[in-house]
Amino acid sequence: MIRLAMSTALALCLAAPAVTAQELSKAQMQELVLQTIRDNPEIVMEAIQVLQSREEQAQADQAQAMLTANRAALDNDPNAPVLGNPDGDVVVVEFFDYNCGYCRRSFDDVHALVASDSNVKVVMREWPILGEESVYAARAALASRAQGKYEEFHNAMMSFEGRANETSVGIIAVELGIDIDQLKRDMEAPEVVAHIQTSMQLTQALNLNGTPAFIFGSQLVPGAIELEQMQALVAQSRDAG
Known part of the structure; x- marks a missing residue:
């Protein structure tokens, strides 16, 4: 200045x-x-305006470079659950926390996006940043994969009215017929730990500050968004190839 x-x-x-x-x-x-x-x-x-503009552009350039550098880990991590079409022509990545109210607000829209577009792949990145209860819920969700229940468990957790914690995890697990003892063992599995660690590393590289955060193709979109905007971003990604 x-x-x-x-x-x-x-x-x-x-x-x-x-x-x-x-x-x-x-x-x-x-x-x-x-x-x-x-x-x-x-x-x-x-x-001040010149400096802010330069800083914003530098941050945008850095985020774009990080997206490119981490494309494989974001789109094709075999240790990340997938909703929708695993072979979809557009990949959407969602970083979320079960205790994030904005994530729950976006849940119905993500679900509607998958239902309305059979060629979208949604990569789920558990990013528990709102305390130990969130970590417990994320571990349980990832552990439910071993019993073929991830999508059901995820949907139930996002729809649950109340805190995501050990109590709510237990209630939902019983309702879904999940073996609780196996679930608790699987919560300590290396792949569960690795998924959360990878989420932390990716969000740090992308300079994300909160949940939810979405990636539509090459576009990073922080914050909750509605179905219409999601569909528009998918269309842009599809048009961009």
Whole structure:
């Protein structure tokens, strides 16, 4: 910001034939900068806007580079559950936490997206960031894969009214006919631990700050979105090939 003001001040100085940059001392230059800002306070806001724009663009470029670098892990991780068509021509990745209200709000829309488009693959990335209860629920969901119950368990957890924790996990497991003892053993399986660790690594690389977060093809979309926007993003991804 100061550099921008100094450049403006210097330009004003050089516009006057009687003064050159060499003839200005450091103190004179600083005073001229301050006086220029006093006379033109809008310079400060312009400088802030320039810096913000550059920072936002740098972050967007970095996120895009990270998406490209981690494409295989995002789209084709064999240790990530998949909803919809495993061979779909558009891949959607969702990072979520069972105790995230916005994730629950998006749940019906994700479900509707899969139901309305038979050529979409949704990769589920358990990202439990809202405490130990969320970690327990994520481990249980991933462990339910061993009994062929992941999608049912996931749907029930997202639809459950109340905290996702050991109690609610137990209730849902019983309702779905899941073997509780096996579930608890499988919650400690290496692939369960690995899935959550990979989610943490990917979100750190992508600079994600909260749930839910979606990836539609090459577009990173943080926050809850509705079905219409999801469908539009799928169409864009499909058109982009």
